[in-house]
Amino acid sequence: MDKLMLIDGNSIIYRAFFAMPPLTNSSGQQTNAVYGFTTMLLRLLEEHKPTHILVAFDAGKITFRHKGYEDYKGGREKTPPELSQQFPLLKELLTAFGIAQFELDGYEADDIIGTLSKTADEAGFNVLVVTGDKDMLQLASDHVTVGLTRKGVTEVETYGPEQIQERYGLKPLQIIDLKGLMGDTSDNIPGIPGVGEKTALKLLHQYGSVEEVLAHTDELKGKMKERVETHADDARMSKELATIYRDVTLDKQLEDVVFSGLRAETAGPALAKLEFKSLLERLSLAGEVGSAGADVEEATADVTVLDEQRISELVEVLDHVDVLHVETHGDNPHHAEIVGLIFAAAGRQFFMTMDVLQSEAGTPVREWLAAPERKKRGHDLHRTDLALHWHGIEFAGAEFDVQLAGYLLDPTDANQTLSGLAAKYGLSSIRPDDEVFGKGAKYKVPDVDVLSDHVARKAAVIEALVPVQQAELEKTEMHKLFHELEMPLSRILADMEKQGILVNVEELRGLGKEFEAQIATLVGEIYSIAGVEFNLNSPKQLGEILFDKLGLPVIKKTKTGYSTDAEVLEKLAPYHDIVQNILQYRTIAKLQSTYVEGLLKEISEKTGKVHTYFRQTVAATGRLSSQFPNLQNIPIRLEEGRKIRKVFVPSEPGWSILAADYSQIELRVLADISDDERLKEAFVHDMDIHTKTASDVFGVQAEDVDSNMRRSAKAVNFGIVYGISDYGLSQNLNITRKEAARFIDQYFDVFQGVRRYMDDIVKDAKRDGYVKTLLERRRYLPEINASNFNLRSFAERTAMNTPIQGTAADIIKLAMVQMDAALRKRSLRSRMLLQVHDELVFEVPPEEIETMKELVPTIMEAALKLSVPLKAEVSYGSNWYEAK
């Protein structure tokens, strides 16, 4: 049976605030009311196990009740700041718990609760209303129970019609009459002076209602008669004020308040942030994995350290390996050392070092590692794969990676280490690696007993995590995304990285020579103009020269001093010749240090190639990132830098580099998810989207769009994708905020579907606490309801941007999985080498060029069916530069 719990947020937090002793977190923020509220909430969850929950808050200062009676709640003390500061904390915590909350301008929490309890009652729910306010007893019915807090908030006493009868001798609705007669000083409801609970009850037991009492004043006597007659209007008005309005129009449906248990991956951190340690421990998620926690302790008790003789003990149970963990050292997985391996199998744990694995006796284990049908569960199997590969050991069959699962469950959590995951899921703790091994130069592998114990704990935690995360992935509908996209992709990425891309070193050194000469000239000129030599790479020294010595106007400041970024320098260029030289120096120096010297350092001695590492668990939107070296930011916009691309060449003679990129994928995704007719039509006809936007926004024919209009429209389109703000657009276009705001308004007037999307997605985020992509990838936005304007605005822009950027990321990932399958199926020799967000780069033998020219864009365009076509453009050449 469905059970709805409706909580009167204001009433409970108020009571909690006054009932709880002051409690402050380490940053000095008082948290006692949130703590009291949460304690009560957790107790209610355990006791009542609701399927639906809503916490209602009062909104705005003026409710419809004030319209008839201006003094309503007049006598009330102003909310103390120590309490009002706690509202945002509570709202943030509720969001993290996955509990819906709601407020509506002009209405009190009572009315929202009254309305929803009625709806739910009619829909056959059992309803529990939780409040500190006796008025709410009027809501009770056969299926609606009212819980009143007693003694602060620690206990809740529940009332149905029977209990109300027992306590007051009244029907639930007569509570309103009771209030009408006796009033309520806390809400400044007058009632009849001199009539308290006792008298009011006596009157009601005799006459039944305020109206009946007033109709029979002749039967009353003396002072009482006089009072009732003089204050008849007060009584009627008081009754009206006390009546909870049960027919508010809400855009809140019962399905919006479904509660499917505390959301473990966000509830834990949110409680930790508030420093509610005792609650963290008693939290149901700790209970949920409590037995797993015990298993961790047990599993680590028995670790067998294998040598060449004893390796057979593991070989015998290889069929039953539950978890594999390879402990590595080093940031770059291509160069990672392997400290040791641990296998959890048949309730035992087996540890070995690399020399054992690589010995003759290790052969069956190596075969097991290489067998794709032998499924592996572990942490960061992508890294494991690469590390083993460079040690001459092949790896296949990754089935469940707890790091990748942790990332999907909360992509913004930077700590996806096992130690972090263990803490988050309330498992037995793992010491941080830094502490066990030491960090940086102090890194040292400890004795084998310490080491094997440490990694055994890791294996045990992985084993405990797998079922918990699997359940969470199912609950959040991300299991398909995980098993069918991210897990397969991790193997594909590893393959691309092992393959690497060949660098023409002579060509790169040649470019380095050219840059070196240019830098020397520029530096000489700059020093001579400045009249002194200084460190050009120091923004501080450069600032002193420009602003103190040469007296140029200060355009912008940074935290630490003058800003000297390119935007500032552009504005300073007219004032002094030195500025242009500095800009040019910056450009070339960047190319030299990052792209010539940086790239040279990353070329593998073994292969002569660069083997980047695509990180699959860092970007909050679902994108990949690239490291060691970053091959996703190789210059292209300026010709000087673009030349760098010439050094990326095919690894076999006669082959070509082929690149295919999506055209306007983010705006096409926006067209699809916003369902904006105009935007969709633009893509159905494959128009130049910026020109089309300009023509629509400025109301001119497409052929009359000049370059300035197109440039503005392009900036607006970018802004839309980023989560538009007038300020951001004004900065980008160098116009005033007002003008930018006008552009945006005009844009939204034309693209009304986009406006609706932007409004709706922010609303959804405020309600759910997260946004998602077309493939159900989630991103939680805990700050979406923050009272701090900056934090909230940032979260709102993120809410707008993430579904767009994230869906585009989903699409190209799908294309990569499908591309990999197609290359295999057709036994093509072409190799996928790089992904650059909306672009895939391959090396292709000559006889496959024609095939790949067709195949790659075809697969990219069909990767996911949208309501607008996707478009991919392909080109190829003898190096990456030529593939344009």
Add this chain to the structure above:
DNA sequence: AGCTTCACG
């Protein structure tokens, strides 16, 4: 280690 700058999508 944190800041500033700048390369990419």
Add this chain to the structure above:
DNA sequence: ACGTACGTGAAGCTA
């Protein structure tokens, strides 16, 4: 009034 455009990684300087 509030002060930013979304997402990354690398290099060099400063404290």
